[in-house]
Amino acid sequence: MGLLIMDRKISVANWMPLASAIVPACFVAAYMLGVLIGEEKLGRPSSTAAIGYLFVPVYSIIVGLVGLGVGYLLRLFLRNRGDRNLVSLSSFFLRLTVVVVALSGIGVWLALDSVVAYEKANAAQIIRDSGYFAKAKLNRDNVPSGTKRSLSNWTFEQPNQPPFVWNTRQFTVGVTDSTLMTIGIEGQANSIKHDFRGRTYLTEVEVLPVQWIQKQPEDLVVLARLRATSFRSMLLIYDPNGSLIYEELLERCGPRERQYMGTLNDIDGIALVVNVCEPFKLLLKKRPNDSLQPTSALTRRRG
Numbered sequence: 001m002g003l004l005i006m007d008r009k010i011s012v013a014n015w016m017p018l019a020s021a022i023v024p025a026c027f028v029a030a031y032m033l034g035v036l037i038g039e040e041k042l043g044r045p046s047s048t049a050a051i052g053y054l055f056v057p058v059y060s061i062i063v064g065l066v067g068l069g070v071g072y073l074l075r076l077f078l079r080n081r082g083d084r085n086l087v088s089l090s091s092f093f094l095r096l097t098v099v100v101v102a103l104s105g106i107g108v109w110l111a112l113d114s115v116v117a118y119e120k121a122n123a124a125q126i127i128r129d130s131g132y133f134a135k136a137k138l139n140r141d142n143v144p145s146g147t148k149r150s151l152s153n154w155t156f157e158q159p160n161q162p163p164f165v166w167n168t169r170q171f172t173v174g175v176t177d178s179t180l181m182t183i184g185i186e187g188q189a190n191s192i193k194h195d196f197r198g199r200t201y202l203t204e205v206e207v208l209p210v211q212w213i214q215k216q217p218e219d220l221v222v223l224a225r226l227r228a229t230s231f232r233s234m235l236l237i238y239d240p241n242g243s244l245i246y247e248e249l250l251e252r253c254g255p256r257e258r259q260y261m262g263t264l265n266d267i268d269g270i271a272l273v274v275n276v277c278e279p280f281k282l283l284l285k286k287r288p289n290d291s292l293q294p295t296s297a298l299t300r301r302r303g
Helices: 002-007 010-041 049-085 089-121
Strands: 009-011 086-088 125-128 131-139 151-155 162-164 169-176 180-184 191-195 204-209 221-228 232-238 246-250 261-266 269-275 280-284
Touching: 009 010, 009 089, 010 049, 010 089, 049 232, 151 169, 162 204, 169 204, 180 204, 180 221, 204 261, 204 269
Parallel strands: none
Antiparallel strands: 009 086, 125 246, 131 280, 151 204, 162 169, 169 180, 180 191, 204 221, 221 232, 232 246, 261 269, 269 280
């Protein structure tokens, strides 16, 4: 009896709306689940990542309804095929199953590939290096204390912090949409901007003006703390003209109270010490004299 049911002929046109709903809905569900599970196993999910599971059925149903509408349109054309529109029930469900499994597998593969690509792009690495600094690792158990420490100038909880002084002028740090950092001259539109979209959102920004050479303008060192579960911070160094000359994505680990950025008088001169996981120091190498002169529009407007 069961064989007779599976071998009976059905109209592909009549079943097309259901098939057109199932296929894209399963693809979207597979992709979304692949991203969520991939982040759990391979990545660094946010603290609210579990909420994503609630949206899987919602988005899948929405896409399925769109597919259902497309299926009804396809049915209008398929009904004109006459006998060619008839297939056995077993053949129809076999083909539908193959398509669903294949597309769901592609969805999972695309999801995992996107997670891997994101993690690779956000691995600890030097992104920009103008060649002005020498980097040296420090003993993790004996990080030297600094003579000058960075100042927290913006936090997620307290965004309106007092201005800081860089090369005799007052600057403020602002963050828009939790991703766009702006360091501006008070009362002027000209400013430094750095967009963290594609990384994650900001939770804290520390600043530290550094005068590597006496009687020369200061560089500005910025340590941006990204979301807690990203375990990443970004180190940025701007020259007196406001040009970005060093950018490094750092792994962040250990207790927050032990994390540190500051300067000290090293045997080779002023050194920047950074300790957010694997401690290191940066020393200024010889730099062209003109790169130390604040002549950009950012500085010219200070008068």
